[in-house]
Amino acid sequence: VSPSLDCAGRVLKLDRTRVMGIVNVTPDSFSDSGAHATTEAAVAHGLRLAEEGADILDVGGESTRPGAGEVPLEEELRRVIPVVERLVRGTALPVSVDTCKPEVMRAAVAAGAGMINDVCALRRDGALEAAAAQGVPVVLMHMLGEPRSMQDDPRYDDVVAEVHRFLAERIFAAELAGIPKKHLVADPGFGFGKTTAHNLALLAGLERFTELGVPVLAGLSRKRSIGEWTGRQAPAERVAGSVAAHLLAAQRGARIVRVHDVAATVDALKVWEAVAAVPAPRRDA
Numbered sequence: 001v002s003p004s005l006d007c008a009g010r011v012l013k014l015d016r017t018r019v020m021g022i023v024n025v026t027p028d029s030f031s032d033s034g035a036h037a038t039t040e041a042a043v044a045h046g047l048r049l050a051e052e053g054a055d056i057l058d059v060g061g062e063s064t065r066p067g068a069g070e071v072p073l074e075e076e077l078r079r080v081i082p083v084v085e086r087l088v089r090g091t092a093l094p095v096s097v098d099t100c101k102p103e104v105m106r107a108a109v110a111a112g113a114g115m116i117n118d119v120c121a122l123r124r125d126g127a128l129e130a131a132a133a134q135g136v137p138v139v140l141m142h143m144l145g146e147p148r149s150m151q152d153d154p155r156y157d158d159v160v161a162e163v164h165r166f167l168a169e170r171i172f173a174a175e176l177a178g179i180p181k182k183h184l185v186a187d188p189g190f191g192f193g194k195t196t197a198h199n200l201a202l203l204a205g206l207e208r209f210t211e212l213g214v215p216v217l218a219g220l221s222r223k224r225s226i227g228e229w230t231g232r233q234a235p236a237e238r239v240a241g242s243v244a245a246h247l248l249a250a251q252r253g254a255r256i257v258r259v260h261d262v263a264a265t266v267d268a269l270k271v272w273e274a275v276a277a278v279p280a281p282r283r284d285a
């Protein structure tokens with residue numbers, strides 16, 4: 001696994017588990033606040049996550065809510081590009097763009113994004129070529145089918161084996177398209193076409209994905225499975241469960257964790273790293 005990811009000149013070191021802060025740019029559906037307010041709020045949130053200790057900020061404008069229709073290209077660009085520009089200017093952190101659309105990949109990198117986070121693993125028409133042309137690292141995530149239908153009735157014979165195979169195939173496809181392996185990150189896609197039982201198997205078996213030879217990213221933050229394991233109905237009540245899950249993912253080899261609650265996750269990782277640094281007690285022969 002490469003020791004770091006060069007995100008268009010901003011280096012994401014992988015010497016320890018790094019924290020990706022989530023910046024969702026979705027219009028506040030409760031008020032008629034316009035695009036400007038949406039941009040302002042997203043930028044302010046990203047700056048706050050940088051203050052909390054994020055190592056990279058992930059900007060996404062497309063809610064991949066199961067059953068959700070797709071956000072049109074123009075709308076996604078209008079949401080994402082201004083926020084990417086402002087966060088690249090306002091922080092020294094690498095900024096990734098969470099998108100499936102090749103045009104958004106191109107525009108975001110032109111605006112300063114240093115990583116592509118593609119929940120569709122470059123399967124959209126033109127995405128492999130677009131990502132290869134940008135020369136930035138790419139996160140390849142597993143999703144079963146499409147957002148609209150993925151949660152209908154997801155079934156696997158062996159979810160870890162099947163997700164591993166998919167990721168191996170997408171890594172191969174990306175390399176064939178000219179993306180160097182040192183620029184690839186693999187992600188099992190918690191919640192994307194998985195029941196809670198599937199997510200449990202993927203978290204328990206996360207170590208398997210380190211065999212792919214690329215850094216592993218895990219994103220369970222505030223997701224439904226955390227709610228089912230903890231009985232916490234509201235996403236905002238799933239912070240402790242999310243921190244626990246990402247600590248377990250880090251222990252099982254995740255090099256990047258994608259989270260809402262940056263400060264809490266940073267602290268948990270610091271405690272773990274302090275303990276992990278202590279030499280194992282000598283066991284008398």
Ligand SMILES: Nc1nc2[nH]c(S[C@@H](C(=O)O)c3ccccc3)nc2c(=O)[nH]1
Nearest residue numbers: 063064065066117139141187189190219
């Ligand atoms: N690489 C990577 N990118 C990601 N983007 C997301 S969006 C997801 C969320 O809950 O954040 C989500 C799902 C459904 C609706 C809204 C938001 N999840 C991941 C992930 O697990 N890995």
